[in-house]
Amino acid sequence: MAKITGNVLLRCVLTIALIVSVSSAVAPASSTIVCNVQMTDLLKCLPAITGAHPPFPTHSCCxxxxxxxxxxxxxxxxxxxxxxxxxxxxxxxxxxCGIKYVPKC
Known part of the structure; x- marks a missing residue:
C-alpha cells in the first residue's frame, strides 16, 4: 500500500464525519445538502473512516x-x-477511491 503524506486528504475526509454529526442534529439527513451532496450520501463513507481497522471504502462511498x-x-x-x-x-x-486532485485545506 502506498504511503500517503500531508494533511490534505485527512482534512477533506474527516470533514465527512463532522458534517454527519453536526447536520443530523440540525436537520433531517435526507433534506440536507452539504458541499454538493446529500447528507445521506456522506454517511456511506463513515465506516471507512471510523474505528481502529476500518474497511476499504465501498463503491458507493467512492x-x-x-x-x-x-x-x-x-x-x-x-x-x-x-x-x-x-x-x-x-x-x-x-x-x-482514485481521486487525484485534492485541494490543500
Missing part, C-alpha cells in the same frame, strides 16, 4: 467522494477530531 466539493469540506476540519474518525483511514479514502 462515488460520493467524486461528487463532493472537497474545498468546501475543508471548512469543517477544525471540528473533526471530536467525532471519532481514524486519521490514517480518513487520509487514505480519497486516494483509495
Amino acid at each position: 462515488k460520493v467522494m467524486r461528487k463532493v466539493n472537497l474545498p468546501c469540506l475543508c471548512r469543517y476540519k477544525p471540528e473533526l477530531a471530536k467525532f471519532g474518525a481514524n486519521p490514517v483511514a480518513a487520509m487514505a479514502v480519497p486516494k483509495k
